[in-house]
Amino acid sequence: MIPFNKPYLSGKETIYISQAVASGKISGNGDFTMKCQYFFESKYHFKKCLLTTSCTDALEMAAILISISEGDEVIVPSYTFVSSALAFVREGARIVFADSEKNNPNIDVSKLETLITHKTKAIVVVHYAGVACDMDAVMELSRKHNLYIIEDAAQAIDSYYKNRPLGSIGHLSTFSFHETKNIISGEGGMLAINDERLIPRSEIIWEKGTNRASFFRGEINKYGWVDTGSSFLPSEVTAAFLYAQLECLDAIQAKRKAIWNTYNKGLQLLKTKGVGLPFIPDYATNNAHMFYLVLRSEEERSVLIKYLKKVKVQAVFHYLSLHKSDYYLKKNQSELPQSDLYTKHLLRLPFYYELSKEDQESIIVHILNFFNNE
Ligand SMILES: *Cc1c(COP(=O)(O)O)cnc(C)c1O
Secondary structure: OEOOOOOOOOOOHHHHHHHHHHHOOOOOOOHHHHHHHHHHHHHHOOOEEEEEOOHHHHHHHHHHHOOOOOOOEEEEEOOOOOHHHHHHHOOOOEEEEEOEOOOOOOEOHHHOHHHOOOOEEEEEEEOHHHOOOOHHHHHHHHHHHOOEEEEEOOOOOOOEEOOEEOOOOOOEEEEEOOOOOOOOOOOOEEEEEOOHHHHHHHHHHHEOOEOHHHHHOOOOOOOOEOOOOOEOOOOHHHHHHHHHHHHOHHHHHHHHHHHHHHHHHHOHHHHHHOOEOOOOOOOEOOOOOOOEEEOOOHHHHHHHHHHHHHOOEOOEOOOOOHHHOOOOOOOOOOOOHHHHHHHHHEEEOOOOOOOOHHHHHHHHHHHHHHHHOO
16 A cells, blocks of 8 residues: 555664653653754744744644633634634634635735624634645734734744745744654744744743743742643654754755656646646745645545555545634634635645655556546
8 A cells, every 4th residue: 555644764864863752851842842943943033932832733833822711712724734723612612614725725914803892802814745835925914903923833844935934924923843843853843932022921831830941941949830831842752853854954845746747747637637637826935835626616626546455546525615624613603615625626745755666656657547537
């Protein structure tokens, strides 16, 4: 079976983990954590970075940091992972779900303003497949209505909007190093804080509501409980793994882009049949996080999944419109047709660093055959 995903190891992960273990400091916020954070702050100009145990955790930190409370409204795309909404629900927010664009699954920015009320506190944008949302338009809404912008950049490492790194534009942004992402640490994530006003509190929330980070820098002579928070930081074992990956980021990205381009070239013909391929707007770059098809019907998707399974190719779909989830069914939620369309029609193809040329060619041939038989 050609699997859908296979975590890639650069080779140095266990060496760095051994170093972390040998150092005697294996809890959080040690050398490897700081090296990873510095990597992001210097390469992508995020003002301040804090590693977390997941992107979900980073989103929860974001919700606490912007002081979400009962009655606040947060606008979130419906076509996304649960955590993009759940983190804010936990702090008492009411989620107002937004629809996706016609030509790609990103939030439809042109329809956002009608969703803003006097209760709106933040907009969460998700750079789906690592492709940028239209951030100039989003930041314009932020200024006009005094809203926080949170970039859920879980899939968007090393991707750009008009030459600006994704994750550097919103007030806060969150990344994932889950094993299905480009850069991994098993479970793992990061919060980037670009609004300087939020930096001091971010470290406190990260360290269980204490000013411990400040104490270890020698800025205060004792530390204690000063705010809300939780244990959001990963151990040095996780950070050591992550650092080994970051050292190979350019090679990983180059290989993934080659795989993406092979799919894109090999499957162009499908467009003439009305099957959608990923769309990258002029203002965005492609970080080769995933390759997907948008099929013509839900039924066609099911048949194709079965067909591929028979020839030993695992293709999967994801995201069921959150506005229709059992947990969040709200009577007055309006219809979001594009979100529902991606829910039913989008299919992800196998995508991982070690996907061989032969395997990829066979996947492409099988898919072309499937459509040629019509
Ligand atoms: C993967 C993902 C998450 C969750 O990341 P975890 O690190 O598993 O918590 C959140 N949002 C999006 C858009 C994702 O793709």
